Amino acid sequence: MNPRTKPAALGTTLVVGGCGFVGYHLVQQLLLDEECDDVYVLDRNVDRNLHDKALYVRGDVTDSETLRALVAKIQPRTVFHAASPIASLPARKYAEFVETNVEGTRALLAIATDSSAVKAFIYTSTIDVYANPPHTHVKESHPLWPHSNTSNEYNRTKSIADCLVRSANGPRLRTVSLRLGHAYGERQSQGLSEVLDMCSGNRMLIQIGRGDNLVEVVSAGNAATAHILAAKALLDPDRAVGDVDGEAFNISDGAAVPFWHHVRVIWTVARGEDAIRDVTVLPAWIMMAAVLVVEWLLWITTLDTVKPPTVLRRTSLEYCIYSHTYSIEKARERLRFRPFVDHDAVLAHATRWMLDYQKSEDQLKKE
Structure with missing residues (x-):
């Protein structure tokens, strides 16, 4: 343990899902x-995605005993829950959404x-917990996907978990839900691998x-x-401006970009300016x-047991042609969040x- 004259604000921390993409960067900063x-x-x-000074335990958020x-x-003072299946899971694995996002979060x-x-x-x-896109400068008060909506299992189960976390807030445990924009950066796979596949060869x-x-x-x-x-604000409310516990916050760069510009940056690195x-x-x-x-053909031929490939799903369509923007003013004001x-x-x-x-x-693979 690090020597210091007074207890650390964060204390011992536990990052569930800390070997994932966002989890890796969170552990690095901690x-x-x-x-x-x-x-x-x-x-x-x-x-994968390991840091020398972190302490790793193999286990699953669905394993309550572990x-x-x-x-x-x-005896952690702070728990970060960053575990979730990727949004593009095939339909045969949809049970993982409920197991991890709902039951795992509840446990x-x-x-x-x-x-x-x-x-x-x-x-x-x-x-993605916000219902009925397209969205323009959406605030945290915007309706979430109803828990009965089965059009997108990732969005639905993340919405349920978001509500569970905020409802669990109380005197014994302070909670907060951070609604991230689409994350990018070193070690990103989801959202990057698909775009690279589109421009391969x-x-x-x-x-x-x-x-x-x-x-x-x-x-x-x-x-x-x-x-x-957010963690420090929960542990020391004097660090925040207004309420944080039991709240949700949109988190992004605060600078939305054209979807196809984002894609073209990736294409340029992979294929070059000329290409x-x-x-x-x-x-x-x-x-x-x-x-x-494709939706109707699969519905008729498989009774909706087989879902379209990721590039032909309604969610992919919506991101290709509609805007999805969200306000981070609440995070700027209450958390003093200043994104770089x-x-x-x-x-x-x-x-x-x-x-x-x-x-x-x-x-x-060749060796």
């Missing part, structure tokens, strides 16, 4: 924070509430729609900073028609990192 003692990570895959024993042993909240040590609980939510580069629709993004570094600010000058722009109605046809913005440089670095990683993985 290890550098002088107000943090030991950093424990619980993840079902502790063979969780309870770990919390009793390490972790119960264990944290029962522990005399745990004082703060920070949940990694998402802007000599594939035609295709843009859907005019390309002026905006998307709310957050660098992994900014996301990690917001988590730590992306020849991008084919298709009218939005073509993808709208394709999505509807260098979108193109951070995304280009993340793309180069992923290309190098993919190359090394391919080389290992």
Whole structure:
């Protein structure tokens, strides 16, 4: 434990899902924070995204027995819950959404509430919990997806978890839900691998729609900073301006970017400036028609037991042609959140990192 003259504000921390993309960056910042003692990570895959000074435990958020024993042993003051399946899971694995996002969150909240040590609980939510896009400058009061809505299992179960976390707030355990924009940065896979697949080899580069629709993004570094600010505000309300516990906060760079600009930054790194000058722009109605046809065919032929591929899902269509923007004024005011913005440089670095990683993985397969 780090020597100091007074107790650390964050104390011992537990990051559930700390080997994931956002979790990796959160653990990195916690290890550098002088107000943090030991950093424990619980993840079902502790063979990736590791830091030398963090302490790793293999386990799953759905395993209540392991969780309870770990919390009793390490006595964390702060718990970060960043575990979730990726949004693009195939339909055959949809049960994981309920198991992790709903049942796992419920179990972790119960264990944290029962522990005399745990004082703060920070949940990694998402802007995808907001119902009925497109969205323009949406605030935290906007309706979430109803829990009965089955159109998108990721969005529905994240909405349920978001509500569970905020409802669990009380005198014994202070909670907060952080609704992240679409995260990007080094070690990103989801959202980056798919775009790289679209431009691999000599594939035609295709843009859907005019390309002026905006998307709310957050660098992994900014996301990690917001988590730590929220934790410190829960533990010491004097650090906040107004209420934080039991609240939700939109978290992003505070600078929405055109969706297709984001994509083109990735394409430029992967294929070069010359290659992306020849991008084919298709009218939005073509993808709208394709999505509807595929949805109906699968509904008729499989009784909705098989879902369309990611690129032909309604969610993909909405991000390709509609804007999704969200206000972070609440986080700026109450958490004193001041995001650092260098979108193109951070995304280009993340793309180069992923290309190098993919190359090394391919080389290992050949050996």
